[in-house]
Amino acid sequence: MVPSLKRLLAALRRLPGVGAKSAQRIGYHLLRAEKSESYELARSIVNLAERVALCSICGNIAETTADENRRPVCEICSDPERDEERLLIVEEPYNVESFERTGVFNGRYHVLGGLFDPLAGIGAEELGLDKLRRRIAEAAYNEIILATSPTAAGEATAAYLRELLEPLNVRLTRIAVGLSAGADVDYADEVSLRLAVEGRREMH
Amino acid sequence: MRNAVEASLDYGKRRGGCKASVLPRRRWGCYTPSMRLKSLELDHFRIYERLRLELPPGEVCLAGANAAGKTSLLEAVYYLATARSFRFAEDRDLVRWGAQGFGLRAAALRDDEETRLALAYRSGGKTAAVDGERCPRLSSILGRLLTCCFTVEDLDTVRGAAGRRRRFLDLVLGQVSQSYTRAMGELRDCLRQRNAALRADPLDRAAVTAWDRPLSRAAARIIELRRAAVDELAAPAPQIFAEITASRHDLRLDYEGPLEETRLGAADLEEAFIELLRRRFERDRRRGCTTAGPHRDDLALRLDGNDLRRYASRGQQRLAMVALRLAEADFLHQRTGTRPIFLLDDVASELDAETTARVLPALRSRVDQLLLTALPQDVGDLSVDGTVLSIDGGRVRQ
Structure with a gap:
């Protein structure tokens, strides 16, 4: 194999979900394709690396401006129309997209960029929780919604946040767990059913 | 929306497929x-x-x-x-x-x-x-x-370390409850993470206790299921022991853990477990691991009040284990039909x-x-x- 192709395949294989076979297929495809296709791909990758950064306020992804002195701010944080009273805390930037698609939430977000994982050395410092605490202390939110997944790591992170934010005297809520919409009670597992009963609410 | 025919089809598949955990305990007529x-x-x-x-x-x-x-x-x-x-x-x-x-x-x-x-x-x-x-x-x-088995190694289930008896319970419950298997997986994950947080330098206490909630939830679930299994295994045990020895003895089984004296229900067990973890925090920190939980519990076997794990002849231990295995066969039958x-x-x-x-x-x-x-x-x-x-x-x- 020629060195240039070898180098590309090695780079491709570092991408998530790309194994040796896929890398080879992509590599040979690019060899055969129009040069413009390769240039467009390369430009968009470089552009992504140069123009997209994490929002300095919430940790979501943000497009940077030409002005290097301005810190990156995402679309949601720079939108004056959004509700200033509620903050929703999620794990990853793509979780923001999911909540946005529902249209149910019009407040602000905070993206942790991961969950507690002591084995991998990820704790409060790596997740920037001190910065989050300061952000909440300095603003006047009426409600903080903890929207990490109801997995062990998600629950542990939520538990930590509760301890951290409780002294700030702000209302803390946790997203509901139980049955998913459209689920059949007969098919639900015991744990979900139990949580669904525990989290029941008054009918109005 | 699924139509009714489709739903009834996969319902049948599910029941027939011997999916033990979703089945409630069933009572059958004379035929099983x-x-x-x-x-x-x-x-x-x-x-x-x-x-x-x-x-x-x-x-x-x-x-x-x-x-x-x-x-x-x-x-x-x-x-x-x-x-x-x-x-x-x-x-x-x-x-x-x-x-x-x-x-x-x-x-x-x-x-x-x-x-x-x-x-x-x-x-x-x-x-x-x-x-x-x-x-x-x-x-x-x-x-x-x-399946259910009695082997030469079963003597170690009675005499050996507590891990052998936990494994006995794990293997019995694993066959009837997927919820048990899942809770065990969660417990393992939470323990590894909590222990890693305990050994972190510098120690962040809140990063350790953050795991207490998910850990306790899994632990409460496991303890609840193990207790229920132990009670069901214990009920026929004396009679089975009499059947195979032609003599009357009192064979007793008890689940042993730090919260067993309280006999709390599953809902309160979770809170009690969190409290236990809080109390033992200093000890856990010194040892660098979580020192209480289903991963440390034991199954006590007693014959006429004597602890079979320590004070019994090999013959008695073996007979007790045979009785336990027969009780296990009954248990599997009861739980799965x-x-x-x-x-x-x-x-x-x-x-x-x-x-x-x-x-x-x-x-x-x-x-x-x-x-x-x-x-x-x-x-x-x-x-x-x-x-x-x-x-x-x-x-x-x-």
Whole structure:
């Protein structure tokens, strides 16, 4: 194999979900394709690396401006129309997209960029929780919604946040767990059913 | 929206497929379906290079000299049921010398319904398939082939470290409750993370206690299920013990853990467990690990008030274990509505002739298929009610 192709395949294989076979297929495809296709791909990758950064306020992804002195701010944080009273805390930037698609939430977000994982050395410092605490202390939110997944790591992170934010005297809520919409009670597992009963609410 | 026909179809599939955990405890009339092994295939397992065996209905006795491969056959059946060895062996030690991995396959009948099970081990790990479809998780194979066993190693279940008795409970519950298997997985994850946080330098106390909630949730669930299982195993135990010893003794089982005296219900157990973790924080920090939880609990076995784990003759320990295994067969039957397959390894050398003569009828009344092993000279004493297969050097003669 020629060195240039070898180098590309090695780079491709570092991408998530790309194994040796896929890398080879992509590599040979690019060899055969129009040069413009390769240039467009390369430009968009470089552009992504140069123009997209994490929002300095919430940790979501943000497009940077030409002005290097301005810190990156995402679309949601720079939108004056959004509700200033509620903050929703999620794990990853793509979780923001999911909540946005529902249209149910019009407040602000905070993206942790991961969950507690002591084995991998990820704790409060790596997740920037001190910065989050300061952000909440300095603003006047009426409600903080903890929207990490109801997995062990998600629950542990939520538990930590509760301890951290409780002294700030702000209302803390946790997203509901139980049955998913459209689920059949007969098919639900015991744990979900139990949580669904525990989290029941008054009918109005 | 699914239509009703479709829904009723997969409902039937689910019930028939012996998905134990979703089944409530069932009461049956005089008739109960039984589990029966129809065929067994081994590749590179223990001394077997390749074995293809059709099992006749009814009792099957495998007769052969020592090291002929009798126990390994039972072990293969048990492995298909639980994805673990009853010999407390590492998976790689089960691979035939010189091979890279092993494969096990079986066809099992639950009444007329056939299920095909396959399990393969390579150095990378284990994969399972049911009816030709690969399972996304290994745990999906648990509970498909209901089995119960009494082996030479069972003496260690009584005398050995607490881990042996926890494993006994894990293997019993793993066959009837997916929720148990899942909670055990969560417990393991939470413990590893909490222990890593305990050893972090500098220590962030809140980063440790953050795991208390998910850990306690899994722990409460496990303790609740283990307690229920222990109570159900304990109920018939004295009567079974009397049946196999022809004498009256009080055989008792109790789940042992730091919260057992409180006898709290599952809902309160979670909070109590969080409180326990909080109280033990300093100790946990010094040791660098979580020192209380289902991973430290034990099963107490007492005969007339004496702790069988420490103060008993081997004979008593063995008899208690046989009684426990029979109670396990009842438990599996009660929980799944199906009578399990029973594997009995070398009973003639484990028990005296009189006891054997009492144990075998007790077993035969409980299960439909009994697979047992014996030395050729002992076969006559067992009055086998079925087929005797002779086995030698990893080959079976039908």
